[in-house]
Amino acid sequence: MKFTDGYWQMRPGVSILQPKDIDGFERDGDDLVVHAPTSPITSRGATLNRSSLTIRLSSPIENVIGVSIAHHLGSADQGPVFELADENPSVRIETPGSGDAVFASGALEARIGAEGPWRLDFVADGRVITSSDARSVGAIQTPEGAYVREQLAMGVGETIYGLGERFGTFAKNGQSVDIWNEDGGTASEQAYKNVPFYLSDAGYGLFVDHPGAVSFEIGSEAVSRAQFSVPGQELTYYVVYGATPKDILERYTALTGRPAEVPAWTYGLWLSTSFTTNYDEATVMSFIDGMAEREIPLSVFHFDCFWMRAFHWSDFVWDPAMFPDPQGMLARIKAKGLRVSAWINPYIAQRSHLFEEGRKLGYLVRRADGSVWQWDMWQAGMALVDFTNPDAVRWFQDKLRALLGDGVDAFKTDFGERVPTDVVWHDGSDPKRMHNYYTQLYNKAVFELLESERGEGEAVLFARSATAGGQHFPVHWGGDCESTFVSMAESLRGGLSLGMSGFGYWSHDIGGFEGTPDPAVFKRWVAFGLLSSHSRLHGSDSYRVPWAFDDEAVDVTRQFTRLKMSLMPYLARAAREATLRGTPIMRAMALEFPGDRAVSGLGTQYMLGESILVAPVFSAEGDVDVYLPEGQWTQLLTGETVTGGSWRREKHGFDSLPIYVREGSVVPFGAETGGPEYAWADGVTVKLYALPDGYDQTIEVPGGTGAATEFRVRRQGSEISVTAGAGAGSWNVDTGGTAHTHSGPGTLTVALADGGSSSGSD
Template sequence: MKFSDGLWLNQRGFDVSYAVQAYDVTTTKNSIKIFATSSAIWNRAMTLGGVAFEITYTAVAPDMIRVHICHHKGGLQNKPQFELNLPEGYVPDDIHEEDGFVSMTAGHTTLKIKKGTDGWDVSFSRDGKRLTGGGWRSTSYIQENKFHRDARLAVQTDDDFFNYPQDAHNTFMREQLTLDVGECVYGFGEKFTTFVKNGQNVENWNSDGGTCSEQSYKCIPFYITSNKYGVLVNTADKVSFEVASDTINKVSFTVPGEELDYFFIGGENLQEVLVNYTNLTGKPALPPAKTFGLWLSTSFTTTYDEETVTSFIDGMAERDIPLQMFHFDCFWMKEYEWTNFEWDLDQFPDPPAMLKRLASRGLGLCCWINPYISQKSKLFDIGMEKGYFIKNPDGSVFQTDLWQPGMAIVDFTNPEAAKWFAAGVRKLCEMGVTAIKTDFGERIPTKAVYYNGADPIHMHNYYTYLYNKTVFEVLEEYYGKGQACLFARSATVGGQKFPVHWGGDCSAEYTSMAETLRGGLSLCSSGFGFFSHDIGGFEATASPDVYKRWCAFGLMSTHSRLHGSTSYRVPWNFDEESCDVLRFFTKLKGKLMPYLFAQAVKTHATGIPMMRPMVMDYTDDIACRYLDQQYMLGDSLLCAPVFREDGVANFYLPEGKWYDIITGKTYEGGKYHAVTCTFMEMPVLAKPNSIVTFGAFENQFEYDYLEGADAMICNLEDGKTAEASIYDTKANLVLTIQATRKGNVISVETSSTDKTFTVSVAGTDKKITLQGGKGEIVL
């Protein structure tokens, strides 16, 4: 939301007051409280009236400082709050006042505020190095004048129930934090625009806009920068970020109303920033090992019944393509009756028996739902009678025909409504459904009344948290921790606790593949650990080459689902080679499960995303700051999908020698590469000084990851040590392995003396069968 007009002026119609002086300073054992005035105070007469700011800086945890800026604090306390893990009793390392400043140090992060009449200056630094801060015209209170507001409302109408109301606010709070030369900004949730957000206006407002626009299903008011810090704006309201746009050396963030609350989050590197961020907002749950395998969907508007479903599953088995999860999309329920949790018995006469037959083939089973109840659904009258739906201001049920005729929306702020909806999910679990696709949750009205009196504008973004939490908790309660899995589309802060999330409606073309990856990398830069997308694209039907390239990309993502709109996504519908490609990459992922599941366990424990941008691992390599067509899959593998019809993969490698686990080729780092790939190839490169573990995969992704395993040592340099771990499917650590090279000898040591497995050296025929916990490989 742009309020400036160049350097000197503001937009016409807006009056802006700025924090100018830290007039009064008080400290507590963990906070600094500032009474800031909007003009320099030289005498007592100047204290009569005028805008003032009450600002509290609180040390929340090491490297985390909360900033609360208030103009008027008498507003209604009816806004939903993100569920934050705020430690109690934390005391910062130091708070003191001297030489015209007051400062506070929490861990390695120091906040410093200038006192007195010599201008406004706030800085955040790490170990003495300034990271960011505010100064002249940074902290602001903005008010739209009456004439401008009346004129705007006279010509602008807003009949869309789901957009931000034009008449919602006429006051705003804004903070501006500086950017260094070359500093890059990332995150804000799932954003399909350019990965580096500098120069963009980012609106934090969940929308159902597909992957080809600036809109997003998953808006997170959090960003990180290449200067190794993050900022979370702590509100579910619409936050507007001007990222080096209205003022090119600053990030401006503006919230409607009279208060602004944000967290500054530091860290030694970007990974540690996300560890700290997810300490605050929640760690991703660990999805079941089975869910990392290949998912197949009925697709959306296709015609299907049990015979069709069985033919797909048989077809995959006949072609030796391992399938782990089968997904029933919308039409498992009768048309016009979504959501009612009842199978269409015309198409599926005996659902429990069918699900039992499919489960006996080793398949996990997923069903589509959403939080909207059609008027034709048998649940509508019940929900209306019991008050389980979001209401209009006049007390009637909110209804719309957008998506389902006359549909209402479940009010999850009503505990009884949440239990009622959860009962429908539990009924599916009792039939044998093991995962749920929680679609939608973005089109939530802003002129509405909730059971608990929550502010409806704030509920627009927050709604998805309650929706996905309700469903996830049913699965976790029924199947146990580590066995719950959603396939969710919408999200807000904290939504990472309920994985997995997929990228929404993309098109069947190369450009959409690339925009999907950008969205995923932005989402994973915002605290989300796992990410998936519709292999082959959702809209239209891909050409065979796009389908095959997307199969490679999809199987080298954390979660892999074949899904579309108007056509089935089984590979034989494209060409026979598509079956070969899908088989190859599915089996490759299956063999990699000892490595991948160990990385998933780490993501669950730390919050470091399993699928992440290069800048997160190589922040100090300037080239990596701009890369959005490749990514790290865990600590050791770099993936570079092919996004071009000519089969060329363009990628950059940091310093060292990188080993392609598919082709066996070695590439020099420190430069860009352009490699032409067959459909059976995609650059999947093990980084220098790493160990990649492979398992004895057959056709089930849940297997003994240690039995028959191969620990492949990749380009271990003299004097270096590499480490890896193997977990079982219940996330128990079963083995650690360490390799150290001295000259021509690699010494290998493991945590087990009774397990036998192979240790090999990538790119050579050197290998040993390790017994007794120790061994050596002579190169």
């Protein structure tokens, strides 16, 4: 929200209170409280009829400093609230007689001038990373109500990322962003996954601790400042320090939650019925058998909305006309080695038998007069499950538990954005604060059911909506996109933006959702989709089986599915980073190469894990521009080596795209390509890419269905040695096109000078 009329004036009807003086510091336990009158205090009489802002500094975890700015502190304490970590770190507080007051957590310091006007500097590594000055803080009154605003300084060349899954320009500079979940598709400024967190390449992240509406003006009101505001009398934000962007995400996800581990089978190819298409068991089986006949590995089959009867969503009852024997059908699908996903949502149509049941039990969201909230958008007379009621959560989970008993393995948790604000929640939550937070309760209820029934590490969603903390309940997909190259590109920007917001996994509808892609769009999107963390073929009113397009589409789907399956040892290692550090599998270039100014704002390519660069092709002709940072890069598909540090214009057929491996990389390739579930270390090929002299690293190849194995890789001059640890089976080393084989624990030595002669020892 914008409050000013240019630099000097407020907009008509808007007034602002700002800190003009400092009237003392108080230590309250491990917090520092600052009293900041909104007029200079020149005498005792000047303390009368004056406003004062109360500013509290705290630290929930090391290297994170919270700032709460309050005008009046007597507001009702209504939920919901984000679940944040509180590790009670050691802090350093200095309250001077003169000079600056200091509040420090780890390597991050907040310095406040002891005398007015207001000045707050955040300092790390001996430099000010951002600051708030006398024009930044404001308690604002508008015709619409009260707001609290803060502005943090932006430096020359500073770039801002994140704020959830946003589909516009990847760098958020110059944008106005409202944190308010909407079902707006990928072609609008609205977003399904709004996260009040941004990451700055100046060395910090910024999280606004408010689950409702938050308005950001990123250099779009005051061009030198990142502004954020919330309605009401109080604003709390956290500055998150990290030496690198990855460190910032590690700290932020330590505060709000890390992505959970997902099962191996989810990395395989998912195939959907699509949305409004006609399908029954015969159709489903023809798709599954068609993939097998064409030797395209398939891992998951997804049933979209019309597995239930029209006008009955959601009642979780299979349409008997289309699926007279659902349990038998699921058993037949699973006998072919597949998992099953089923579409659900939290909306209960009036015609659903669950509507009357939920109404009588009080499990549906109500209006102030006690009536059930209903409308006719999406489903006739639909209501909304009240997940603030623990009994309603158990009731909803019990309905899904029956489907798990039938053989369903995962749920696509669709919707969760169209949440009304003129309602009363069971737990008394503020309906405006609940609008964005509802999706957190919805996805949590489903994820925790799967975890309790399937075990830790075996739960997975395919979720559309989210807010801060939603990264703990993966996977999320990009929502409704058009079947065009433009929409393919906007989907990628959305996924990279979500990754900069703490989410580790992301997917999208291969081929696009709205409309039917032409064969060129489908084939280009297939390559991109199978080089994403999770891969699903899904559409709206047309099928996405590759043979519906042309024979080449079948070949391309087979090729890239098999490539992804061979990368399972590598992807599993990247997934571990997501779980342990909050680093996404699909990484914006700015996340992996923070010192390279050429990648600032670059949203047309990405790193898949730390080593593999992917540049999707957004044209039928195959022309693509790709930027390679400095160093030697190897084309993964051809073995060609090129020198980076510049842009390249390339042309690719449908069976290719720019996939480059950076120098100094060790990439494990699995021996199987028929699916994601196999013993990843058994028969693994350890490929070495331009390792520097003196390289000495130990990498672990995760086990999959077998045992994990450690490989120590060393280079001394022209000789490379790879040593496999205990429990190793058969393994290979590839230094550039020639594989050398070893079996069991031991060392394999390759002499590079003579073209790769090798010897082995136990």
